[in-house]
Amino acid sequence: MTLDTILRTADAQIDGAVSRLFDLLRIESISTDPAYEEPCRAAADWLVRELTELGFDASRRDTTGHPMVVAHHKADGPHILFYGHYDVQPVDPLDLWDKDPFHPALEDTPGGKVIRARGASDDKGQLMTFVEACRAWKAATGTLPGNITLLFEGEEESGSPSLIPFLKANAEELKADLALVCDTGMFDAETPAITTMLRGMAQEDFTITGPDRDLHSGMYGGPAINPIRVLTRILAGLHDDTGRITLPGFYDGVPDLPAEVQESWDALPFDAERFLGDVGLSEPAGEQGRSVLEQIWSRPTCDINGIWGGYTGAGFKTVLPSKASAKVSFRLVGEQDAAKIQQSFRDYITDSLPPDCSVEFRGGDPANATTLPIDAPEFAKARAALSDEWPNEAVFAGCGGSIPIVGHFRTYLETDSLLIGFGLDDDNIHSPNEKYSLTSYHKGIRSWIRVLDALTTS
Amino acid sequence: MTLDTILRTADAQIDGAVSRLFDLLRIESISTDPAYEEPCRAAADWLVRELTELGFDASRRDTTGHPMVVAHHKADGPHILFYGHYDVQPVDPLDLWDKDPFHPALEDTPGGKVIRARGASDDKGQLMTFVEACRAWKAATGTLPGNITLLFEGEEESGSPSLIPFLKANAEELKADLALVCDTGMFDAETPAITTMLRGMAQEDFTITGPDRDLHSGMYGGPAINPIRVLTRILAGLHDDTGRITLPGFYDGVPDLPAEVQESWDALPFDAERFLGDVGLSEPAGEQGRSVLEQIWSRPTCDINGIWGGYTGAGFKTVLPSKASAKVSFRLVGEQDAAKIQQSFRDYITDSLPPDCSVEFRGGDPANATTLPIDAPEFAKARAALSDEWPNEAVFAGCGGSIPIVGHFRTYLETDSLLIGFGLDDDNIHSPNEKYSLTSYHKGIRSWIRVLDALTTS
Incomplete structure (x- = not known):
């Protein structure tokens, strides 16, 4: 043969x-x-x-x-x-x-x-x-x-x-x-x-600018806005306490899992404990009330892939940086509109900026x-x-x-x-x-x- | 002469x-x-x-x-x-x-x-x-x-x-x-x-670890805890909406400004608008209800001097990092106890960690x-x-x-x-x-x- x-x-x-x-x-x-x-x-x-x-x-x-x-x-x-x-x-x-x-x-x-x-x-x-x-x-x-x-x-x-x-x-x-x-x-x-x-994808790489130069925290700490603090507050607001993403309209188009698919997944010999244990983890950290397989296969996510700003070398430097940056990506499912979500994320950041701060976006191509x-x-x-x-x-x-x-x-x-x-x-x-x-x-x-x-x- | x-x-x-x-x-x-x-x-x-x-x-x-x-x-x-x-x-x-x-x-x-x-x-x-x-x-x-x-x-x-x-x-x-x-x-x-x-000083340089290696967000995004997300949430919680620092006991020992000092400062030809304008800012971002001079001379602060984690190069990398780090410093006044505040900060971080996360501290010498x-x-x-x-x-x-x-x-x-x-x-x-x-x-x-x-x- x-x-x-x-x-x-x-x-x-x-x-x-x-x-x-x-x-x-x-x-x-x-x-x-x-x-x-x-x-x-x-x-x-x-x-x-x-x-x-x-x-x-x-x-x-x-x-x-x-x-x-x-x-x-x-x-x-x-x-x-x-x-x-x-x-x-x-x-x-x-x-x-x-x-x-x-x-x-x-x-x-x-x-x-x-x-x-x-x-x-x-x-x-x-x-x-x-x-x-x-x-x-x-x-x-x-x-x-x-x-x-x-x-x-x-x-x-x-x-x-x-x-x-x-x-x-x-x-x-x-x-x-x-x-x-x-x-x-x-x-x-x-x-x-x-x-x-x-899953689809929306990606954003962005930089928040506050003061127009790096400052000494001894001289300006307090009155000068710190873009790292602004960035952490914005990023911390992306999820609520149950692990859901807070962007308006984010879950539009996220389908319920069809019963037969849910049943077939439940029947799979998937060991969530081992899946997490393999990388040193014990508890699923995603949306509450969803199984680990749902979290990775059928639910959308928001991940901070990178963050940087200020002094990151050895020792201490009491700098108030001018800029702080992050890379964030969204995994999307069902009929979620990747371009709309990218825009919604940009709107959220722009609307969250305090006075004197600006943002520059370097986005990736959205994909449904x-x-x-x-x-x-x-x-x-x-x-x-x-x-x-x-x-x-x-x-x-x-x-x-x-x-x-x-x-x-x-x-x-x-x-x-x-x-x-x-x-x-x-x-x-x-x-x-x-x-x-x-x-x-x-x-x-x-x-x-x-x-x-x-x-x-x- | x-x-x-x-x-x-x-x-x-x-x-x-x-x-x-x-x-x-x-x-x-x-x-x-x-x-x-x-x-x-x-x-x-x-x-x-x-x-x-x-x-x-x-x-x-x-x-x-x-x-x-x-x-x-x-x-x-x-x-x-x-x-x-x-x-x-x-x-x-x-x-x-x-x-x-x-x-x-x-x-x-x-x-x-x-x-x-x-x-x-x-x-x-x-x-x-x-x-x-x-x-x-x-x-x-x-x-x-x-x-x-x-x-x-x-x-x-x-x-x-x-x-x-x-x-x-x-x-x-x-x-x-x-x-x-x-x-x-x-x-x-x-x-x-x-x-x-x-002002005195307490400094902390620390790293939060979640998964024991960097992960691919497509495979683990959702169930795997992201230490950058944990870090941003912890740092965002350091200030309340009025700009006050939330650590328990932080303001113990912060004196009211003596009336005569307050008067002499009020009499100084200090131009807050120009002080901020010189570095591209227009609004004081410190504690509400305090003058800019108070914010820099007599009030304690908490500053994020640096942050880093994940992929920070050009382009995108959908990584869920194993580690995320930051450098934070506190400017202290009056009778604030720098060592106690350093410990209070460490306790806050440790108590804020979700399951599967650990923290390593590299602190500086506290100074009152x-x-x-x-x-x-x-x-x-x-x-x-x-x-x-x-x-x-x-x-x-x-x-x-x-x-x-x-x-x-x-x-x-x-x-x-x-x-x-x-x-x-x-x-x-x-x-x-x-x-x-x-x-x-x-x-x-x-x-x-x-x-x-x-x-x-x-």
Whole structure:
């Protein structure tokens, strides 16, 4: 049977597949920091070379930011668009890493072998599961699987400024019958997941200015407004005592969870205590009266991602700073309007400013939440294919993260997405010591082979 | 007349006095940052050389931190101890300086010539007014003025960790009939001041930890406690809506302003609008119902001097940080107990922590406020001497700042202090573009000659 042959080929090639992933992981493609422009380009070029060698018609497509990589294999059958991103999160605080984040290595852990490096899970390891599935397919059958386009982005971790213009400009080329997106996780190490609900996102980076220069608190402490004090008061007012967000209209469009989804989630073997315990916590800190799964999958949140102002070095400096800044993001669900919420947040800040204070906003692109059409036949085929590979049956899951690409594919390419990924909750993505389980990588490659087989040959 | 001769000598030497001050200002003696240990030692050595050349018995006295400089001139008459500090504040944010903070220069400004450099006013320019007064005295009379000891510290801007042990160990040597401290300001550019009330200080630098690592807000946003959110809530709770500080017992020992002091302050030509307008503000932000002078001179404050946590670089990173930190200081007055207030603040934070959060404290040494004995005869003599030099009569003033040395001199040397300084409100001390008016420097030198004459010869 051909499928078995391809799977065996993938097994035989796994050492090479790890080595190729390591090559990609060594490239410091941090997209959010302008200092890393060269490595981002190098990662794109590396992918173009790999894909060309595999027989794709691959090219680097420059943008005003980091380049896109697009690769085609024309064939009969449904057009499938695969998406991943080659850029990675910054690595600070670097001193919390046990090793250089850009020197990937295989490590033995109590949970099995893992690949340790920035981007191992998010998203280089994940995108390479698909590339290596194609490689095994080609090696076993002499051709690439079906009518495929690969699209790799280099700005996913920095708000994707070039994405929408690129999709608009290349819609005819990229439009597909189905998109496959590999940037999500398993339900647990033995249970694959197809993510069908994604939270949206509104982001704001802002600075409050009070006095027109830094002041000495001995001379001005008291009468001079302190922008850090203003900022803390504004941020502290974002949640009430029950953990609900106080912005007017914030919960407009937040749906009640359908009873059948609630029941299916209640039935999942999710251990909230362990989920929190894994990161040193014991009590859920979100909205009161909601389960932990609801808090991360179906409820909107407001997170302060960063704050800074005044003197932050060693020792003391009795300064009254001129400026204080913060980065705040909102995870959105259902029909919440991301742009309206961003405006509502700006209005709240502006209305909360005392006299003599001003604010400057540097917002990100708002993205609404997405729910995918789980009764489409492709979902059933993919679910069956994943269930064949893993110990447990695949589940339809929510996802706390925001993958704006799904909304953009729908809006600009009229293409729905199937979200399949092999990350685990303890992968430390966006944190020090990111890893990707070797099993995720190996069985991820095998999973795509099965999914491609299911989608293209029946 | 001898006094006139000495003053004329000082006038004749002013160019050299500026040049010598520039030499000292070029030394980057930032005490709070361990990277500047060498320049701090170099500043101490520079002073020892200057004072030795002037005929003082001067020496560098090493401590476990930055060294002290002590210089004696033995003579008959009352023993006078002069204090200043040769260390300076850090210079960040460096990009807000119009020139290198350690390349002093004379600049023409609408308010007259100024000396622009870090430490020009706080406190190198100020301490050099006294050294140059001694130089003129020696040049004009052949001897130094009276029975004087000079004590220069190198850790004033970093909490003075070595000071108390040094005073204790050398109390017999340093004990004096009167201390002169030059680290305060004028009332305005034409009105000298003797500062008679100093606010005390409690400082706390602390870190709140929630999750044991940085998390991805897409995965944990909602159920995982965010320490920045905890920190902002704690800091926002420090003041009520009227600007009063909410810590239990905080106002214990805060005296009502005596009616005669209140009257004398009301009579001062203090322009609150201009004081605030100079730094881009229009409305006093301190305790409601208190005048701006009360807010800076006689009322206690709580200031957030710095805050940091999470991602603070360019762009966005949807991190839920493990830690968030702040530096908070309290200016204290009257009989407020600085140690009790520090403990009360720690208790407030600890009691405010939600489950799964912990706090680590890195406090500074608490110092109580001081009121000086303004009816002692030395105060009248010094006031008359200052009034002779400047256009307006000298005033007895409060001071928003904390000069813990005054309390320490009283406690460890049983010596009261006369606080005379020539800084101006717009000197930008602790801020970018610090300056010292050339008039402050020149007439400061002349003022000390007059004060020394009044204290030692009548």
